[in-house]
Amino acid sequence: MLSVVSRVVVWIVALPLLSSPLFAQHQADSDTSKISLKRVLSDTSGGLKRIANPPPHALEGRPSTSRRDVQPARVGIDSSVTYSARYIESLRSESTIHLIGDAQVKYKNVTVKAGKITILWDKNLLIAEGLPDSTNGLAPDSVKIDKSTLPVFSDGKETMVGERMEYNFKSEKGRILRGRTAFQQGYYQGDAVKRVAPEVFNVLNGRYSTCDKAEPHYHFRGKKMKVIVGDKVIAKPVIFFIGKIPVAILPFAMFSTKENGRQSGLILPQFGSSPEEGRFLRNLGFYWATNDYMDMRFTLDFFERTGILFRTHMNYALRYNFTGSFSGSFTRKDFANRSERRWNLNINHNQQLGESASLRVNASFVSNNNFYRELSSNRRQVLRRQLVSNATFNKSWGQGKNSLVVNLKRTKDLETGSDLITLPNLQFTHNQSALIPFKKDESGRTKKEPRWFNFIQYRYRGLVLNTVRKDSSNDPDAEVNRRAEHDLTLTFTSPKKIFGWLSLTQSLVYDEDWFDRTKTFKLDTLTNRIESSKDVGFAARHLFRYSASASTNLFGTFFPHIGAIRAFRHKMTPSISFIYQPDFSSGFWGYYQTVRDTTGKEILKDRFAGSGARATPRGEQLSLSYSLNNLFQMKLGEGDKEKRIDLFNLDFSGGYNFAADSLNWQNLNTRFRATPRRNLNVSMSMTHSFYDTDDKGRTINRLLFNKGSFLNFLRLTSFRFDARWTLSGRKSTPAPAVAESERGAPQDLADLDPLGLGPTGESEDGFSPEGAFSALDRPWRATISFSYSLNRFNPLNPSRSAYIDLSNMEVQLTQKWRIGYKMRYDIERSEIADQRISFYRDLHCWEARFDWNPKGIGKGFYFKINIKAGHLRQVKVERRGGTTSIFRPF
Known part of the structure; x- marks a missing residue:
């Protein structure tokens, strides 16, 4: 009980009293005094001798x-x-x-x-x-x-x-x-308020609560207070009352009352318990607004069974120059009956270097691979199994045509302990420009009509990369790879449509990679395994690819004049594309090595494998792709009231590979999308094969058309259908919309959320659990989704799945009660795959929430009761349980 007291007391008298103006609009009590x-x-102290009171009713009925x-x-x-x-x-x-x-x-x-x-x-x-x-x-x-x-x-x-x-x-x-007044979602009163200076008040028996009852459900009380308007409140002692029962006390407290900007002060803790940690106290600490450019937060988490976790967070910012933060934690706790140190460090720095250059640094470090698993109750952090650190310098010039990026990167795998370090990664890019620009005069106009070669565009990219790979933190031998690459892309777009309706585009892509080592392969006859060895020395790889595409648009319009319907329009966009790329695995190029195993089978191995570059393409690519996109539209009304509605899209795509020795025809893909109502989305996709199967269900090089059935020339291999329906009751109280232009972007520390607190006042620090209930301004709402998929690649062994998802379902049962439900039902197995039941209760100035996950990720329950006012939501008690909870039998 005392622990609850210490967490609640610190903030409430001071927080509401002080983080708002001392005086605000008065709200009268219902009872007369x-x-x-x-x-x-x-x-009186002023020495009043006589007060003239008019007789009863003296002011009634007489002229003013x-x-x-x-x-x-x-x-x-x-x-x-x-x-x-x-x-x-x-x-x-x-x-x-x-x-x-x-x-x-x-x-x-x-x-x-x-x-x-x-x-x-x-x-x-x-x-x-x-x-x-x-x-x-x-x-x-x-x-x-x-x-x-x-x-x-x-x-x-x-x-x-x-x-x-x-x-x-x-x-x-x-x-x-x-005196009594209302301010900052709460009510303040005192037995005596004495003004000792224009901005200074002494208060006797000051009380604060966000409860508007004559006898509030809770309040904070300070026997003696000094209020400096717009600055701070100093109080002693401070006692937190629930009803008339004192539950927490502090001998002394100081709180900020600044209306705008950041405010130094205590951070309210969170109370709870868990089977592993026992009773705990989270986020007890102090926030310090150091100056206009920096602030700091110091907090600690106390766990009854395992010890204390210290945390700190610092923000800094200088408008138009840089922003950043440092955060970290340290603990010495008992893990598996042994005491160990645990720590983490996060760094974030963003700096603008002039108008065309910037520096971005993001780094994360942990003491061991299980840090978040052992110390965090945030599901996203627990599932995080990689730490990525980056430092990037970016510079652009030439009106944005040229850019240089220098990147340092470290990726640590928390499962295997391996490290991949990029030190450095330099990349230069020249964006698309005309290879032979138009000739212009001094006024910027072209001297004559552009020629076809003026429409040839090019793009260049160059990269230098050095990587270091370590299989574990104790690995003394690090693998170092260095490579450089550059590629040139030439694109030609026909300035005029062929035949007046056909658009043509061609492109040639050339890639060149340089390596400081390659691999040589040989067969170990004892194990029949192929072993590799490194050959140190310069090696180059040259790749290229050519493509061309043509497209056009066709329109068809029908005018039914039925009611408000004025027209239906069908827009077709047929296109074809051609791609050629040689087989770089052939001996002519020398990029692959052929190794024979003990059975005489030839195996191709890429000599540049493991370098970090993309694999060398295998097989010749000589293909023709086609697509037909259809858009069906409807036009309603006339004149200013004319409205065009997209009914649905129906797209087809496929292709033919001339270089393949079999199965040349690629699958025919079909996709359907429609939004019949604003809250209803429907989509469907299908894949068909032109080829038959053998008696084992494997695809063979025999067209179904050749079987003699003209109509049965396609075979369904996969099908998927999705529908999403969003429902809700009528909005009870419309929320005012805020334009993006009015929101603005944070420019300096005063515009930021220094504590990392969201709209609910919950901290997003990687240690706290995620929220469940969202704000509900309607009597009910729900999202129903249905998905069905069928796999028939092997017609003898088809597989299917079907799910019904009920998400974001919330119902306002009464003025005080709200219930939420989330469920995923597996139709094929006739069972519930995952579900969560949530209850919310409005307790006047308090609120309570209970979540129960019977199965799946996060199985267990979570209960929380807290003060409803936004600036006091951290005054709460919570309880969570997993498989050892009282719901274990269910």
Whole structure:
């Protein structure tokens, strides 16, 4: 219980009180206040001798005598005082003015409104009180105060309501009894608030809560507080109450009240327990806004059974120059009855070097391969089995035509422990440009009509790469590979359409790779295995490929004039492409080595394998590809109300390989896509083969057409159908849309989220679990998906699968209860493959969530109860369990 106390107490009195203005718009309680007449009429610190109260009903039915007067500045007062009221009584003998009924006094930027205001000019003192409700007298010395007449104190943007107020014009100090105000999703009140300076208040018995009940479900209380408006609040001691029960206490606390930008202060912890760690406390720490360019976060996680995890995170930024962060963690915990050290380090740096250059650094390091598995409850981090670190320098010039990239990269496999280090990777690129540019005059216009050769474009890329591979962290022998490559692409697009309707494009791609070593292969006759050895020395590989394509568009339109339908249009886009690439595995090129095994079988081995470059292409490629894309559209309405709707797409593609010794015809692929409604998507794909199968279901080089059946010339080999339907009830409260231009991009540290907190206030640090429920602004919603696939490559052994997915299903059962459900049902096996059931309960100023995964990844349960207010969501208690939970029998 004490642990819960320590986590809750630190923040709440201070956090709401201090991270917002001290005074805001007053929200009155539903009950009227009782004030003793003896206390109301007693002599104040200002020395009030007599307060003139009009008799009951004196103000009812009489003509308004409201007026507005300006009192010139007096000795000690450096500004005029403006006041008004329905009834004004001036006692010159006592230098006193009584303002009764809608009384208002303005002095500099201070405004006081009340049912009754008394000004003692000789003491420079103002006293504001509420008027008694004369219809509800309770006793000779007690009345109910009309709450609409309670004093309201305003100082700029800050506003506070109290039962009684006093203000000194000369010292500009004041006092408010039982003040209460609403701000930052919460309510603040104190027994006495004394203004000791224009921006400084002393508060006695201050209380804060986001609960709007007269008796709040929770609140934070500080016996003594000093509030520096727009800066900080200092309180001692701070106690967190649930109801009237104190559950946590801190002897001293200091909180920021800055409205904008970053704020230094304590970070609320998270409480929970697990079967492995026992009870735990996460994210207890301090956030430090160091200056305008840097901030830091220090947190610790305490685990009852295994120890403490220390974490730190630092952000830095300089607008238009650089941004970055450092984060890391350290622990000395007990793993399998032994104490070991664990740590991790993450580095992120982005820097703009002038207008055309930039530097990007991202690095991740861990003490051992199981760091996230042992210490993180974030599923994505647990499943992460590679660490990738990068440092990249990028430079462009020549109006973006030229670019240079220098990259250093390290990839660590957390499963095998192997390392692949790229040190460095240099790449130069010249983007597409005219090989023979147009000749232009001084005005930028072409001197004459461009010729065909002016439409030849080229693109060049060069790369130098050095890689180091280590099979494990203890491997003393690292494999080093160096290579260089460059490629040139020439593209020609016909400036005019052939025959006026056919577009033609041709391209030639040339690749050249340089290596510092190759491989030689030989057969080990004892094991019948092919062994390789390295040959150090320069070697080059030259590859090229030629392609050409032609396409056109055909249109057909039908005008039915049925109702609002004006026309149907069918757009066809037929295209053909030709590709040629020689067989680089032939002995002519020398890129492959032929090895015979003990059976005499010839095996081809790539001499450049393992260098990091792509494999040398095998087999000649001489193919013709074709496609026919169909788009069906419908036009509705006329004139300004005309609307065009895409009905569906139906595409076909295939090809013929002239270089293949068999099975020359490639499969015919068909794809159908449609969106009949905005919330319904349907897609279908099929693959057909032109060839028959043998008695074992294997494809053979025999066309189905040659079997004598003219109509049966295709064989279905695969089929897939998908449908996705999104449903929801009507939106209850439309959310205002925010344009991208209004959001802007973070430019410096003040624009960033320094703690890495999302909209819910949850930290995305790689250690916390992912969220489940999302915001629901509709009574219900659901997404239903159906998928069916059939595999008939071997017609004798077909396989199929069918699933129904129910995702994002949420129903608002009542005003307080919400239920969510996610399920994947395997139709073929008639079983549920995965599911999750979620419950949400609105507990007024608190909220609770319960998730249960009966099976699959993340099997177990998760329970959390937390304060609903966004800035206090970290005040929570959570519980999770896996296979050892109470749901284990299910």
